[in-house]
Amino acid sequence: MCSVHDTVEFEKRGIPSTTIVTAAFRKAADFQFRGKGMEGHPYVVLPHPVSNLQPADMRELTMQFVDEVAGYLKS
Amino acid sequence: MNEQVDEFEFFLEKDWSDGLPVVTPTEERIARMLTGTKRPPDEVIGPIPPAMEIATVESVAVHALMAGCKPGYLPVVIAATEMMLRDEFNVNGVQGTMHGVAPMMIVNGPYAEEIGIHGGNGCMGPGFRANAAIGRAIRLILMNLGAGIPGVSSMTIFGMPSRYTYCLAENMEDHPWDSLAVSKGYRPDENVITMAMVESPRFCFDDVSDEPDRLLNGVADTMVAMGSWNMHTRSDMVVAMGPQHAAICANAGMSRADVHSRLCEIAGRKVGDLKNGGNWRRERALAFPIDVDPDDDDSFIPAIKDPQDLQLIVAGGWGPCTAVCHGWSGGSRAVHGSYQV
Numbered sequence A: 001m002c003s004v005h006d007t008v009e010f011e012k013r014g015i016p017s018t019t020i021v022t023a024a025f026r027k028a029a030d031f032q033f034r035g036k037g038m039e040g041h042p043y044v045v046l047p048h049p050v051s052n053l054q055p056a057d058m059r060e061l062t063m064q065f066v067d068e069v070a071g072y073l074k075s
Numbered sequence B: 001m002n003e004q005v006d007e008f009e010f011f012l013e014k015d016w017s018d019g020l021p022v023v024t025p026t027e028e029r030i031a032r033m034l035t036g037t038k039r040p041p042d043e044v045i046g047p048i049p050p051a052m053e054i055a056t057v058e059s060v061a062v063h064a065l066m067a068g069c070k071p072g073y074l075p076v077v078i079a080a081t082e083m084m085l086r087d088e089f090n091v092n093g094v095q096g097t098m099h100g101v102a103p104m105m106i107v108n109g110p111y112a113e114e115i116g117i118h119g120g121n122g123c124m125g126p127g128f129r130a131n132a133a134i135g136r137a138i139r140l141i142l143m144n145l146g147a148g149i150p151g152v153s154s155m156t157i158f159g160m161p162s163r164y165t166y167c168l169a170e171n172m173e174d175h176p177w178d179s180l181a182v183s184k185g186y187r188p189d190e191n192v193i194t195m196a197m198v199e200s201p202r203f204c205f206d207d208v209s210d211e212p213d214r215l216l217n218g219v220a221d222t223m224v225a226m227g228s229w230n231m232h233t234r235s236d237m238v239v240a241m242g243p244q245h246a247a248i249c250a251n252a253g254m255s256r257a258d259v260h261s262r263l264c265e266i267a268g269r270k271v272g273d274l275k276n277g278g279n280w281r282r283e284r285a286l287a288f289p290i291d292v293d294p295d296d297d298d299s300f301i302p303a304i305k306d307p308q309d310l311q312l313i314v315a316g317g318w319g320p321c322t323a324v325c326h327g328w329s330g331g332s333r334a335v336h337g338s339y340q341v
Helices: A002-012 A023-035 A055-072 B007-013 B027-034 B057-067 B069-083 B092-098 B110-115 B129-144 B212-222 B243-251 B256-266 B282-288
Strands: A019-023 A044-046 B042-050 B052-054 B102-108 B190-197 B200-203 B237-241 B267-271 B300-302 B309-314 B321-325 B336-337
Touching: A002 A023, A002 B200, A002 B282, A019 B042, A023 A044, A044 A055, A044 B110, B027 B057, B042 B309, B052 B057, B057 B069, B057 B092, B069 B110, B069 B129, B069 B190, B092 B102, B102 B129, B190 B267, B200 B212, B212 B243, B212 B256, B212 B309, B212 B321, B237 B243, B243 B256, B256 B309
Parallel strands: A019 A044, B237 B309
Antiparallel strands: B042 B052, B102 B190, B190 B336, B200 B321, B237 B321, B267 B300
């Protein structure tokens, strides 16, 4: 879960950051945030799976989460 | 066991185990384990992902002890812990992945023989203390210091039996060629560990072939499957030829390099075949570090995208079998390194 570690390191430096996972990795993300002392830090959960999506479908899914990601990055 | 605490149950209840009883790490036993290394107990080995607990010589010794190691095994466990933290090995990715690969340890050199790491009959286990305990120590470190706990931080779908322990030597007694370590440029008298993130073995039984062409066709077929990541990304692979199969090649005049090269050349499938199932995606093929045309059904996709990703060893007992261990999707490169005793 490198992305959780990256988020924690950015946040420690005062740079807003979030993590994007698919639902199957939610437990792992919760565990990592808890372990890094940032329990409850918000992150973005995409439906699982995404690896079988075609590029156009992936783009469409991505667009549904742009506002949520942007919201975390502005906070 | 004292009247209040059954220490075996205690460690299992604490989730400080792989599910089997561990040796209780008393101070006396830890001190004895530390006699296996000249390195100071507080020397830092590094953070074990994803929890990033710091492994020290002492904490590695504690886990070696819990796994059932003798003090003499400790230099191997310490060296393997250091090696698996190299960036290119990407142990962090493997700790979280849905796949179920594990770090296979191939230990070459005189010290492996001295401490009894087995490379002959049944070398992938069970039955040999050094193989079992050294590999298990690595797993306990990954679980206890790294928190690679299935369903919590590890999203492995199945896990696999080789996640309990995965350590062996080559069968140098019946080996027709130089060891893997020597093929990588090490001296025969150097103590060397290779670690590769691979699945449990699938076997190529062939008691029919008596010449290399037919034999290697069968081995190459075992290196390929629609659902194998070796067909859909650059991925490591271990091919452990049984001495009998290796001898067929050697007796026909083939060197280790010849066999290695031949397998890299012929193990693969055409695009048209791969499209019919498994992980085929055009985008994945476009990301290969080799030139293939994903729109040409006749384009050949090799299982080994870079020859250095195939670790060819000779191990196991006499018999008509070769073991093939497929790799992981997430970008882990096998690591090699010598260590001091």
